[in-house]
Amino acid sequence: MKNPLTPISFLARSAFVYGDKVAVVEGDRRFTYRELEQRVHRLASALRKLGVRPGDRVAVLAPNSTLALETHFALPLLGAVLVMLNTRLQAKELDWILGHCQAKLVLADPQLAGLLDAKIRPVITEYEQLIASGDLPFTDAPEVDEDGLLAINYTSGTTGFPKGVMFSYRGAYLNALGELMEYGLRESSVYLWTLPLFHCNGWCFSWAVTAAGGRHVLLRSPQPDVVAETIQSESVTHLCGAPVVIGGLTHYTSTRGIRFQHGLRIVTAGAPPSPAVLRGAEEMGAEIFHCYGLTETYGPMTLCAWRGEWNTLPSQERSQLKARQGVPYIIAGTDVRLVDEEMNDIPRDGATMGEIVMRGNNVMIGYYGNPEATEQAFRGGWFHSGDYAVMHPDGYLEIRDRKKDIIISGGENISSVEVEKVIYEHPAVLEAAVIGIPDDHWGEVPKAFVTLKSDGSVLPQDIINFCRERIAHFKCPKNVEFGPLPKTATGKIRKNELRDKEWAGRDKRVN
Numbered sequence: 001m002k003n004p005l006t007p008i009s010f011l012a013r014s015a016f017v018y019g020d021k022v023a024v025v026e027g028d029r030r031f032t033y034r035e036l037e038q039r040v041h042r043l044a045s046a047l048r049k050l051g052v053r054p055g056d057r058v059a060v061l062a063p064n065s066t067l068a069l070e071t072h073f074a075l076p077l078l079g080a081v082l083v084m085l086n087t088r089l090q091a092k093e094l095d096w097i098l099g100h101c102q103a104k105l106v107l108a109d110p111q112l113a114g115l116l117d118a119k120i121r122p123v124i125t126e127y128e129q130l131i132a133s134g135d136l137p138f139t140d141a142p143e144v145d146e147d148g149l150l151a152i153n154y155t156s157g158t159t160g161f162p163k164g165v166m167f168s169y170r171g172a173y174l175n176a177l178g179e180l181m182e183y184g185l186r187e188s189s190v191y192l193w194t195l196p197l198f199h200c201n202g203w204c205f206s207w208a209v210t211a212a213g214g215r216h217v218l219l220r221s222p223q224p225d226v227v228a229e230t231i232q233s234e235s236v237t238h239l240c241g242a243p244v245v246i247g248g249l250t251h252y253t254s255t256r257g258i259r260f261q262h263g264l265r266i267v268t269a270g271a272p273p274s275p276a277v278l279r280g281a282e283e284m285g286a287e288i289f290h291c292y293g294l295t296e297t298y299g300p301m302t303l304c305a306w307r308g309e310w311n312t313l314p315s316q317e318r319s320q321l322k323a324r325q326g327v328p329y330i331i332a333g334t335d336v337r338l339v340d341e342e343m344n345d346i347p348r349d350g351a352t353m354g355e356i357v358m359r360g361n362n363v364m365i366g367y368y369g370n371p372e373a374t375e376q377a378f379r380g381g382w383f384h385s386g387d388y389a390v391m392h393p394d395g396y397l398e399i400r401d402r403k404k405d406i407i408i409s410g411g412e413n414i415s416s417v418e419v420e421k422v423i424y425e426h427p428a429v430l431e432a433a434v435i436g437i438p439d440d441h442w443g444e445v446p447k448a449f450v451t452l453k454s455d456g457s458v459l460p461q462d463i464i465n466f467c468r469e470r471i472a473h474f475k476c477p478k479n480v481e482f483g484p485l486p487k488t489a490t491g492k493i494r495k496n497e498l499r500d501k502e503w504a505g506r507d508k509r510v511n
Helices: 008-017 033-049 066-078 091-101 127-132 169-182 205-212 224-233 243-256 275-283 308-312 315-322 371-377 416-424 460-468 495-503
Strands: 022-026 029-032 057-061 081-084 105-108 149-154 164-168 190-193 215-218 238-241 264-268 286-294 299-303 336-339 353-358 383-391 397-402 407-409 412-414 429-439 443-452 479-482
Touching: 008 033, 008 066, 008 169, 008 205, 022 033, 022 066, 029 033, 033 066, 033 127, 057 066, 057 091, 066 081, 066 205, 066 215, 081 091, 091 164, 149 169, 164 169, 169 205, 169 299, 190 224, 205 215, 224 243, 238 243, 243 264, 243 275, 243 429, 275 286, 275 315, 286 383, 308 315, 336 383, 353 397, 371 383, 397 416, 407 429, 407 443, 412 416, 416 429, 416 443, 416 460, 429 495, 460 479
Parallel strands: 022 215, 057 081, 057 105, 081 149, 190 215, 190 238, 238 264, 264 286, 443 479
Antiparallel strands: 022 029, 149 164, 286 299, 336 353, 353 383, 383 397, 407 412, 429 443
16 A cells, blocks of 8 residues: 655654754754654644644745744644745735635734734734644644645735645655755755745745755845855755845855855756856855746756766856756656647757746646636646747757747847846846836837946946847847846846836737
8 A cells, every 4th residue: 555645754754764863943943853843743733722624724924934844744744734925925915815715824923923914814923832732742634635735825926816826745745855856955964944935835845855854944034144154154055046046145255255165055946047146156165056947836847957078168158058947857757848839849949939838746736716727827738837948959948038028129039038147247237137118119128127236337338238249239228227126025026017117108018
């Protein structure tokens, strides 16, 4: 008789094998794997006493903390559905999500509880008291259906209301194993939580690090100075983050001459990182892994699997190769394609763009309470990402743009990502975003929004000239605006906000 696949088993095994090993570090507090398992069982017991039953949705509003991490095991153990809430949402947005998923109760960090309306549903803020009220061991765990609903993760909702992405026990288990295998997690690994645990359940590293028997180091606020200090003091071996997060860290270390000596692996995803950011990571002593995925694929699903023969290439060429999104995870097999509008595979010529579609073990069950959106997303039997990429002759894919981010200027398609990569090469640039803005003659033209590393004498025309020396002139920004860029809670630049400001009062193009 086979056992169902569930990430709960990761904690049980690590508590058995590595019981006396430190599992969690949060400030001055440290818990062993045996203590972590006991806390998880007490939490499950305490929630059962409060009336939480299998299938009930329980929401969590917390920064990276023991609360955020331990609920990833206690709620599945209880058979309840975990709903991690984005800590940067407004009260109205949180209330909509809680109403949509019909949350039974909310576990909240005291500093964030003011965003919630306790008159509508119970909000628990005394987390340690809650754990203390539970019993050991918790023996009322229901039988696991590996295809059942483990978690609901709500998308950012940049267009309309957010959608609730449904994760299964099986999908979470397998994607966690994928993270473990692809990035070399092991018992000696020390993982620093710079990525929010509410983002795709921490890309499933919440379960992957535990499966390896590694150490979780929790940071409530991952500022570059704190991150750099913690990497050194805790001998951190792994961390994840969006390119803008990695860019901030590389800028901080480069200006202070910091180079990590003990071996650091960084996994980055989100907007494609520029070769300049990738080189910066190498210069501070980090090995960087570039991956690609969505909330709908449990986080990362492809990565730029490195080949030994590339190590002898010049730095610039290595960085260009690492900027690719690569090939599917081991657990995904070959279930990733690039297709045209008729679902035909596009040529592997590094130039023809197609939409990324995928299927398999690490693709969501569907959208919670939204069968219409689910049917549309899975048309043709494959999940449609909305991301457009090219396929190189070696089979490695490279994202060109989100469909909505492609700039159509005078009938020519311009990849905003391609232009951004060039801008990032300018030594004064820290962050960049390129969008299409209205133009009476061309329909729309590129505009760049740039954050500089420091105040200086760089002018908009300097950025434009820099681009004109490196790419076709029609692709170059016609305008450049300096200043901070709006971002999501996970560090992604909100191009939709930039677009809305530029297109206010104008008819927007339809892609």
